[in-house]
Amino acid sequence: MAEGKKCSLKIFWQRLQNVSSRVLFLDYDGTLAPFRKERDKAFPYPGIREILEKIQQSGKIRIIIVSGRAVTDLLPLLGLKNFPEIWGSHGFERRLPDGSLVKPEIDSKSQQHLESAYNWLKNHGYEKDCEKKPASIAFHWRGLKQNQQMELAGTIRRVWTPFTEDGTLRIHQFDGGLELRHAGFHKGEAVKQILAEYDSEVFMAYLGDDLTDEDAFKALKGKGLSVLVRETYRKTSADCWLQPPGELLNFLEKWYSYSL
Numbered sequence: 001m002a003e004g005k006k007c008s009l010k011i012f013w014q015r016l017q018n019v020s021s022r023v024l025f026l027d028y029d030g031t032l033a034p035f036r037k038e039r040d041k042a043f044p045y046p047g048i049r050e051i052l053e054k055i056q057q058s059g060k061i062r063i064i065i066v067s068g069r070a071v072t073d074l075l076p077l078l079g080l081k082n083f084p085e086i087w088g089s090h091g092f093e094r095r096l097p098d099g100s101l102v103k104p105e106i107d108s109k110s111q112q113h114l115e116s117a118y119n120w121l122k123n124h125g126y127e128k129d130c131e132k133k134p135a136s137i138a139f140h141w142r143g144l145k146q147n148q149q150m151e152l153a154g155t156i157r158r159v160w161t162p163f164t165e166d167g168t169l170r171i172h173q174f175d176g177g178l179e180l181r182h183a184g185f186h187k188g189e190a191v192k193q194i195l196a197e198y199d200s201e202v203f204m205a206y207l208g209d210d211l212t213d214e215d216a217f218k219a220l221k222g223k224g225l226s227v228l229v230r231e232t233y234r235k236t237s238a239d240c241w242l243q244p245p246g247e248l249l250n251f252l253e254k255w256y257s258y259s260l
C-alpha cells in the first residue's frame with residue numbers, strides 16, 4: 001500500500017452490491033474499541049454496537065470478530081444482544097453464534113511452559129500486566145515509558161526463549177506488548193478457514209489495527225479488502241487505511257446500506 005493511502009472504495013461498493021454473500025471480519029482492540037490501560041474497560045466506540053446490531057438484523061452480512069483476546073473476555077466488552085461468530089485467542093477458539101465453542105487441546109508440555117512463563121512474570125510483580133489465555137500468555141506494557149518497555153521486552157524475550165526451542169510455542173510482538181503463543185494459530189488461519197467455506201460469489205473485508213492483523217491482511221490479498229484501522233498510519237500490507245472512530249463508523253454504515 002502506498003504510504004498513508006486513504007481508502008477509495010467506489011469500485012468496492014459496487015461489487016458489494018452485486019455479490020450474494022458478504023463477510024466482514026473485525027478485530028476488536030484498537031479497531032472497534034479504543035485501547036485502555038484497564039483492559040476490562042475497553043468498550044466499543046460510541047455507535048459501534050448500534051451499527052453492528054443493525055448489520056446483524058439485516059441478515060445480509062456475516063460478521064466475524066477475530067481477536068487476540070480469549071472469547072470469555074470479549075463477550076462482556078462487546079455487549080451485543082446477539083453475538084456474532086467470534087474467533088478468540090488469535091483463532092485458537094471459535095465461538096459460533098449458537099454459543100457453541102470449538103477449541104483444540106494443547107499438549108501438556110506447552111501447557112507447562114505457558115504456566116512457567118506466567119509464573120515468572122507473577123513472581124516478578126507483573127501479574128496485573130499479564131493476560132492468561134487458552135493457548136498463550138500475553139504481557140502488556142501499555143502505559144509504561146518507552147525505555148522501560150524496551151528493557152522489559154529484552155528481559156522477557158530472554159526468559160521466554162527457552163520455551164520456544166522445540167518450535168511449539170512462539171514469541172510474537174503486538175502493539176502494546178509481547179505474547180508467548182502456541183504455533184499454528186493466527187488471525188490469517190481464521191481467514192483462510194472462512195475463505196474455504198465459500199465459492200467466488202462472496203466479498204470479504206478484514207478490519208484491524210495490529211501487527212497480528214497483518215497475517216489476516218495477507219491471507220485476504222487478492223480475495224477481498226483489507227483495511228488498517230488506526231489513528232496514525234504505519235507500514236502495512238492492508239489495501240487501505242481508516243482512522244477510527246469517524247471513518248470506521250462511516251465505512252460500517254456504507255457496508256450496511258450497500259448490502260440491502
Ligand SMILES: [Mg+2]
Pocket residue numbers: 027028029030031208209210
Ligand atoms: Mg487490535
